[in-house]
Amino acid sequence: MSTILLRHMAKHQHGTIATVNVAGELGRRIREMGLIPGTEITICGRAPLNDPIALRLQDSTITLRNNEADHILVQVEP
Amino acid sequence: MQLKMALAGNPNAGKTTLFNQLTGARQHVGNYPGITVDHKEGRLSHGGETIIVTDLPGTYSMTAYSAEELVARDYLVNNRPQVVINIVDASNLERNLYLTCQLLELGVPLVVALNMVDVAESRGIEINSAALSRHLQVPVIPIVARSGLGTKALLDAAVAVASENRPWTPLSISYGDDLDAALAEMLAIIDEQRFLTDTYPPRYTAIKYLESDQQLVERGEKTDAEAARRLQQLVDKSTDHTRRTLDVYPEAIIADQRYGYIKSLLRQGVISRKYDADRLYTSDRIDKVLTNRLVGPLIMLAILFALYQFTFSWSEVPVSWLENGFSWLGDKVKEILPDGILRSLVISGVIDGVGGVLGFVPLIMFMFFGIAVLEDSGYLARVAFMMDRVFRIFGLHGSSVMPFIVSGGIAGGCAVPGVMATRTLRSPKERMATLLTVPFMNCGAKLPVLALLIGAFFSEDRAQYMFFFTMLAWLVAMLAAKLLRSTVLRGAPTPFVMELPPYRLPTVRGLLIHTWERTYQYIKKAGTVILGISILLWAMMTFPHLPDAEQAEFAAKRQAILAEAGTDIVALLEGQGDDLPVEAAAVKERLAAIENDQAEAALRHSLAGTIGTAMEPVSRLAGFDWRTDIALLGGFAAKEVIVSTLGTAYSIGEVDVEESQSLSERLKADDNWNRVVAVAAMIFIMFYSPCFVTLVCIAKEASWKWAAFSMGFNTVFAFVLAVAVYQLGTFFNLG
Numbered sequence: 110m111s112t113i114l115l116r117h118m119a120k121h122q123h124g125t126i127a128t129v130n131v132a133g134e135l136g137r138r139i140r141e142m143g144l145i146p147g148t149e150i151t152i153c154g155r156a157p158l159n160d161p162i163a164l165r166l167q168d169s170t171i172t173l174r175n176n177e178a179d180h181i182l183v184q185v186e187p
Numbered sequence: 188m189q190l191k192m193a194l195a196g197n198p199n200a201g202k203t204t205l206f207n208q209l210t211g212a213r214q215h216v217g218n219y220p221g222i223t224v225d226h227k228e229g230r231l232s233h234g235g236e237t238i239i240v241t242d243l244p245g246t247y248s249m250t251a252y253s254a255e256e257l258v259a260r261d262y263l264v265n266n267r268p269q270v271v272i273n274i275v276d277a278s279n280l281e282r283n284l285y286l287t288c289q290l291l292e293l294g295v296p297l298v299v300a301l302n303m304v305d306v307a308e309s310r311g312i313e314i315n316s317a318a319l320s321r322h323l324q325v326p327v328i329p330i331v332a333r334s335g336l337g338t339k340a341l342l343d344a345a346v347a348v349a350s351e352n353r354p355w356t357p358l359s360i361s362y363g364d365d366l367d368a369a370l371a372e373m374l375a376i377i378d379e380q381r382f383l384t385d386t387y388p389p390r391y392t393a394i395k396y397l398e399s400d401q402q403l404v405e406r407g408e409k410t411d412a413e414a415a416r417r418l419q420q421l422v423d424k425s426t427d428h429t430r431r432t433l434d435v436y437p438e439a440i441i442a443d444q445r446y447g448y449i450k451s452l453l454r455q456g457v458i459s460r461k462y463d464a465d466r467l468y469t470s471d472r473i474d475k476v477l478t479n480r481l482v483g484p485l486i487m488l489a490i491l492f493a494l495y496q497f498t499f500s501w502s503e504v505p506v507s508w509l510e511n512g513f514s515w516l517g518d519k520v521k522e523i524l525p526d527g528i529l530r531s532l533v534i535s536g537v538i539d540g541v542g543g544v545l546g547f548v549p550l551i552m553f554m555f556f557g558i559a560v561l562e563d564s565g566y567l568a569r570v571a572f573m574m575d576r577v578f579r580i581f582g583l584h585g586s587s588v589m590p591f592i593v594s595g596g597i598a599g600g601c602a603v604p605g606v607m608a609t610r611t612l613r614s615p616k617e618r619m620a621t622l623l624t625v626p627f628m629n630c631g632a633k634l635p636v637l638a639l640l641i642g643a644f645f646s647e648d649r650a651q652y653m654f655f656f657t658m659l660a661w662l663v664a665m666l667a668a669k670l671l672r673s674t675v676l677r678g679a680p681t682p683f684v685m686e687l688p689p690y691r692l693p694t695v696r697g698l699l700i701h702t703w704e705r706t707y708q709y710i711k712k713a714g715t716v717i718l719g720i721s722i723l724l725w726a727m728m729t730f731p732h733l734p735d736a737e738q739a740e741f742a743a744k745r746q747a748i749l750a751e752a753g754t755d756i757v758a759l760l761e762g763q764g765d766d767l768p769v770e771a772a773a774v775k776e777r778l779a780a781i782e783n784d785q786a787e788a789a790l791r792h793s794l795a796g797t798i799g800t801a802m803e804p805v806s807r808l809a810g811f812d813w814r815t816d817i818a819l820l821g822g823f824a825a826k827e828v829i830v831s832t833l834g835t836a837y838s839i840g841e842v843d844v845e846e847s848q849s850l851s852e853r854l855k856a857d858d859n860w861n862r863v864v865a866v867a868a869m870i871f872i873m874f875y876s877p878c879f880v881t882l883v884c885i886a887k888e889a890s891w892k893w894a895a896f897s898m899g900f901n902t903v904f905a906f907v908l909a910v911a912v913y914q915l916g917t918f919f920n921l922g
C-alpha cells in the first residue's frame with residue numbers, strides 16, 4: 110500500500126481516499142460529494158486537455174480539476 | 188386548512204419533476220445539476236386540504252456558500268413549513284442522505300421521498316424503505332416522480348406529519364469526544380444568551396459555528412457580538428486542537444461522522460446490491476465513447492454540427508409558411524385600408540416589424556428543442572466537463588458552456604434565455620463574466636443581417652463566411668471575458684467539483700416544456716418591445732413629412748413623364764395588365780425611379796433621417812452612411828429590426844427578413860457599400876450593445892449599472908473594431 114495524490118492516479122486505477130486536507134468552500138464541496146476518507150474511487154478518465162478528472166464512486170461520477178485533486182491523498186495498490 | 192409543504196433535496200434528485208407532477212405546473216426540469224435557482228410556489232388539494240408546495244433549489248448540504256443554497260436554507264428557517272419533503276435519489280442513496288442527516292439535525296418535520304426507485308432497481312439496488320424509516324424515525328415513501336407512482340402515499344404521509352404539528356425536534360449525532368466537548372461548552376453559551384434561538388436550534392448553531400458557516404457567523408455577530416466572540420474563541424480553540432492532534436479541520440470531522448452515521452445505518456439491512464461495486468452501468472459505457480479523450484471532442488463537434496443542420500434545414504419549411512402568412516396578411520390589409528398614414532403604419536410598422544420576428548419562431552424553436560435534448564439527456568454536463576480547461580483559460584467555467592450555446596454559440600439562439608441560464612453558475616464573478624459576454628454570440632436576430640450581407644457580398648462562399656463569423660463571435664467573447672476577468676471582475680476561479688448525472692432518456696413533456704419556455708420569451712419580445720419599437724421607428728422615419736413644395740415637385744415630374752408618354756400608354760398602365768409592351772414598361776420604370784427618389788428625400792427629411800445624417804460624420808469612420816445609421820439605431824432596440832429598417836431606408840418598400848434578395852442587390856449596387864463596409868457592418872452588428880430586452884434581463888440578473896456598462900462598453904468596443912476593419916480594408920484596397 111502506498112499513498113499518492115489523486116492527481117497522479119492513472120486511468121482505471123482503484124484506490125481508497127486517505128485524507129482530504131482543505132477547509133473552506135472547496136473542502137466542503139469535495140466532502141458533500143462523498144469524497145471523504147475511506148471512500149473507494151476509480152479513475153474514469155480525464156478531459157481532452159488532461160483536466161478535469163472524472164472519477165467513479167460507488168453510485169455516482171464526480172469531476173474535479175487537477176489543482177483541486179491536489180488536496181486529496183489516495184491509498185493505492187502499488 | 189391550508190398547509191405549507193417544501194420540497195428539498197440534492198440537485199438533480201427530481202424535485203421539480205415531483206413539483207410538476209403534484210401541481211400540474213410546468214416548471215423547467217433538466218438533467219443538469221442546479222436548474223432550479225429560486226423557490227417556486229404551487230398549490231394542490233389533497234383529501235380536502237389545500238397544500239401550498241414550494242420547490243426549492245437543490246443543495247448538497249445545509250452550509251450556505253452560494254445564493255441558491257441560502258434561498259433553500261432561509262426558506263426553511265424563516266417560513267417554517269409544516270412539513271418538508273426531502274427528495275432522495277435512491278440510486279445514489281448514501282450521498283443524498285448527507286443532506287437528510289442535516290435536515291434531521293435542523294429538526295424540521297420531515298418525510299423522505301425515495302425517488303427514482305426505477306433507476307435503482309435497474310442498477311440492482313434494493314432499498315428496504317421500512318427499515319430506513321425505522322432508523323431515521325421519519326416516514327420513507329418510495330416514488331417515481333416521472334410517472335407519479337407513489338405520490339398519493341407520499342401526500343398522505345406528508346399531511347399526517349403536518350397535522351401532528353409537533354415542535355421541531357433536532358436529531359443529535361455524536362461528533363467524537365473532542366468536538367462533543369466543544370459543542371457542550373458552546374451550547375452553554377447559546378442557551379444562556381438565547382443566541383439566535385428564535386431561528387435555529389441551539390445545537391445546530393453550534394455545529395454551523397464549528398463548520399465556519401460564514402452567513403450564520405455574520406448573522407450571529409450582528410445579533411449579539413459578545414456571545415459571538417465567545418463562541419468564535421471556542422471554535423478557534425478546538426480548530427487549533429484538531430489541527431495539532433489529527434491534522435484536520437473540525438468541519439472535516441463533522442462530515443466524516445455524518446457519513447459514518449449514514450453508513451452504519453445503511454449497513455443494518457437497508458440496502459442490498461445484486462451486482463458488485465465495479466460493475467459498469469450503461470451510462471459509464473456511453474461515457475467511455477462520448478468523453479473519450481480522442482474521439483470525445485470530435486463527437487462533440489459532430490453533435491453540435493448536427494444540431495445546426497437540424498435547426499436550419501428542418502425549420503426552413505415552417506419559416507416560409509409563416510412568412511407567406513404575414514405577406515398574405517399585408518396584402519389583405521392593403522386591400523382593405525385606403526392608401527395613407529394608417530395603412531403605412533399597419534403594414535410597415537406593425538406587420539413588417541412583428542412579422543419579421545415571429546417569422547423566426549420556428550427556427551428558434553428547433554434550436555431550443557435541440558438544446559433541450561442535449562440538456563435533458565445529460566450530455567451538456569459532459570460538454571461542460573470537456574470544455575472546462577479551455578474556458579478556464581479565459582477566466583470562465585465549464586458550466587458557462589450552456590449559456591453560450593443557448594445565446595447562439597452554434598448560431599441561432601437568444602441572449603435572453605442565455606443570460607438567464609447563467610444562473611447555474613455558482614461563482615458571482617464567473618457568472619458575471621459569462622453574463623456580459625453571451626450577447627456577443629450570433630443570436631437568431633443577427634443571423635438575417637449576416638445572411639443578407641454575406642449573400643450580397645460574399646455569395647461564392649456563404650457557408651465558410653457564416654462559419655467564420657460564428658467562430659469570430661466565440662473568439663471575441665472569450666477574449667472579452669478574459670479582459671473582464673483580469674480587470675473589473677478579477678478573482679480566483681470557483682471549484683469545479685461537479686456531478687456528471689447519468690444519461691437519461693428525455694421525456695417528451697420535459698422537452699416540450701423546455702422548448703416552449705424559452706421560445707415564449709422570444710415571442711413575448713416580439714409582441715411587446717418589438718411592436719413598440721417598430722411603431723416608434725416607423726413614426727421617426729415617416730415624420731415630419733416632406734414640405735408641400737417638394738412633394739409638388741415630384742408630382743410635377745411624374746406628370747411630365749405621363750404627358751410625354753401619351754394617353755395610350757397611360758391607359759395601359761392604369762389597366763394594370765401584367766405583360767406591358769416595352770415602351771409602357773420603360774415608362775413604369777421611370778415612374779418607379781421617381782417614387783424611390785421621393786421616398787429617399789422624405790426619409791432624409793424625417794426625424795430618423797436627420798439623426799442619421801447628424802451621425803454620419805462619425806459613422807463614416809467605419810464606412811456607414813446615414814441610412815445604415817438609422818438601421819443600426821433601430822438595432823439598439825432589437826437586432827431584428829435592422830434588416831427591415833435597412834430595407835425601408837433604401838426605399839424598397841416592404842422588405843421582409845427572409846426575402847431580402849432585392850435589398851441585397853440594391854446594397855451591392857450602392858456606392859456606399861462594398862466588401863469592406865459589409866465586413867465592418869457585420870462586425871459592428873455582432874458586437875455592439877445587446878438588444879433592449881437583453882439589457883433589461885442583465886439588469887434583473889445583475890444590476891442596472893452592469894446593463895449600462897454592457898451597453899456602453901460593447902458599443903465602443905464594436906465601433907473601434909469596425910473602424911479598424913474599415914480603415915485597414917480601405918487602406919489595402921480590399922473593397
Ligand SMILES: Nc1nc2c(ncn2[C@@H]2O[C@H](COP(=O)(O)OP(=O)(O)OP(=O)(O)O)[C@@H](O)[C@H]2O)c(=O)[nH]1
Nearest residue numbers: 198199200201202203204217221222223245331332
Ligand atoms: N428515471 C427517472 N428519472 C427521473 C425521476 N424523477 C426525475 N427524473 C429525471 O431526473 C432529472 C432531474 O430532474 P429535476 O426535476 O430537474 O431535478 P431537480 O431536483 O429539480 O434538480 P435541480 O433543480 O437542478 O435541483 C430529469 O432528467 C428528470 O426527468 C424518476 O423517478 N425516474
Ligand SMILES: [Mg+2]
Nearest residue numbers: 202203222223
Ligand atoms: Mg429543479
